[in-house]
Amino acid sequence: MNSIPWLSQVQAHLLRRKFWRLFGITLAFLFGLHALVALPGNTQQPVTLSLMMNSTEVPAWRDVLIPAFEEAHPNIRINLIEGPNQTNLQEDLYTSAFLLGDSPYDLIMMDVIWTPKFAAAGWLLPLDDRVNAAQLNQDFLEQDVQGGRYEDRLYRIPFRSDVGMLYYRTDLLEQVGAQPPETFTELVEISQQIQQNTDVNWGYVWQGRQYEGLSAMFVEILQGFGGFWVNPETNEVGLDRPEALEAVNFLRSTIQQGISPSGVTTYAEEETRRFFQSGQAAFLRNWPYVWPLANEDSPVAGRIGIRPMVAQPDSTSGACLGGWGFGIAVNSAHPDEAWTAIEYFTSEEAQRRFILETGYVPSRRSLFTDPEITARYAHYPQLLEVVESAVLRPPIPQYAQASDILQRYLNGALTGRFTPERALQSAANETRRLLNVGGDA
Numbered sequence: 001m002n003s004i005p006w007l008s009q010v011q012a013h014l015l016r017r018k019f020w021r022l023f024g025i026t027l028a029f030l031f032g033l034h035a036l037v038a039l040p041g042n043t044q045q046p047v048t049l050s051l052m053m054n055s056t057e058v059p060a061w062r063d064v065l066i067p068a069f070e071e072a073h074p075n076i077r078i079n080l081i082e083g084p085n086q087t088n089l090q091e092d093l094y095t096s097a098f099l100l101g102d103s104p105y106d107l108i109m110m111d112v113i114w115t116p117k118f119a120a121a122g123w124l125l126p127l128d129d130r131v132n133a134a135q136l137n138q139d140f141l142e143q144d145v146q147g148g149r150y151e152d153r154l155y156r157i158p159f160r161s162d163v164g165m166l167y168y169r170t171d172l173l174e175q176v177g178a179q180p181p182e183t184f185t186e187l188v189e190i191s192q193q194i195q196q197n198t199d200v201n202w203g204y205v206w207q208g209r210q211y212e213g214l215s216a217m218f219v220e221i222l223q224g225f226g227g228f229w230v231n232p233e234t235n236e237v238g239l240d241r242p243e244a245l246e247a248v249n250f251l252r253s254t255i256q257q258g259i260s261p262s263g264v265t266t267y268a269e270e271e272t273r274r275f276f277q278s279g280q281a282a283f284l285r286n287w288p289y290v291w292p293l294a295n296e297d298s299p300v301a302g303r304i305g306i307r308p309m310v311a312q313p314d315s316t317s318g319a320c321l322g323g324w325g326f327g328i329a330v331n332s333a334h335p336d337e338a339w340t341a342i343e344y345f346t347s348e349e350a351q352r353r354f355i356l357e358t359g360y361v362p363s364r365r366s367l368f369t370d371p372e373i374t375a376r377y378a379h380y381p382q383l384l385e386v387v388e389s390a391v392l393r394p395p396i397p398q399y400a401q402a403s404d405i406l407q408r409y410l411n412g413a414l415t416g417r418f419t420p421e422r423a424l425q426s427a428a429n430e431t432r433r434l435l436n437v438g439g440d441a
């Protein structure tokens with residue numbers, strides 16, 4: 001308590017002044033803050049587009065394509081989301097997002113096999129009004145463009161193509177005096193010679209895990225034996241025909257004869273790439289992305305050849321068409337900006353940069369013979385021929401379920417849970433029921 005009255009008056013005055021000063025400062029601060037927050041609204045707030053992709057591709061996008069795009073389009077930002085590597089896991093994420101209502105993604109980076117399902121479900125914006133169809137057909141690979149259509153409308157612009165290939169070790173073939181194989185029998189024989197006469201233990205590695213990569217790989221073997229999975233025009237199912245049985249028996253025999261490790265039934269692309277790249281196998285089935293990885297900084301660098309998958313002497317070799325492209329989510333709040341991004345990313349210049357960086361396959365024809373690209377990847381002109389005759393997996397809206405059925409029974413046959421005959425009969429019946437073409441009960 002203060003006993004001197006005038007002193008307390010002075011103190012009270014000082015306190016009042018302090019209060020007002022503090023009040024003023026706080027007001028000024030709040031005002032300034034408000035102005036700061038409000039500022040971007042006065043200028044132009046950048047639009048953010050969300051884009052998910054598999055983690056293998058993320059570095060090239062984060063370090064190369066996205067910075068270049070954002071520099072060219074400062075009012076658009078890309079929110080890059082790292083998704084799972086497996087295509088079917090990514091598809092599951094999109095499917096649940098769309099089913100829940102508002103998809104958090106604007107740009108949909110789509111595997112070629114998703115278009116019919118996503119389009120039939122009404123999840124994508126049709127893009128026909130935005131493209132010059134003649135230009136698109138002229139510049140891009142026909143199958144890739146086809147893979148973006150559903151019922152005469154276009155929903156996806158190809159960004160990069162993909163095609164299954166057979167890799168081989170040139171040094172090992174030389175050691176046993178063999179030429180690259182053309183047929184399944186040659187593949188087996190050369191594998192065995194290499195296993196017997198060199199210090200490499202395994203002949204051939206391929207993707208046998210129960211996932212989408214198994215269906216893609218199987219399409220190639222099936223085609224090589226002259227068979228088919230589903231005819232998209234008639235919905236006819238070919239899985240219980242003799243060619244399909246031969247295809248499964250061939251794959252099983254590679255395990256039974258010790259040409260392929262039994263672990264292949266759990267391998268996806270990356271496991272098989274690492275296996276081959278570490279020098280443990282003579283042959284590998286995989287996509288072209290393996291080429292730069294296995295040739296740079298790798299124990300087998302410079303000792304690798306690549307060719308289309310082998311086939312029976314009387315059949316044409318099968319290459320499965322893969323590939324990724326862009327669609328726009330039907331509920332995106334920024335379809336015009338999304339389209340600007342699609343035009344940029346699928347342009348010749350962006351694709352060239354991406355391909356030089358990663359070794360993926362372009363979707364524009366001219367890039368397969370582009371001097372900068374062929375200087376780095378001499379096999380691209382040959383790849384163009386393979387991509388142009390590649391086989392699409394059935395472009396049907398029920399593709400995800402059909403593939404799921406095939407994966408389940410095929411993996412069961414490869415791991416010995418079912419006989420090949422029983423697996424294929426059940427897979428064929430279930431697929432017929434799915435497509436409503438009268439499978440047995």
Ligand code: GLC
Nearest residue numbers: 087111162212213216322323
């Ligand atoms: C590659 C292909 C894609 C395919 C997938 C299977 O990413 O581009 O089309 O579905 O492999 O694993």
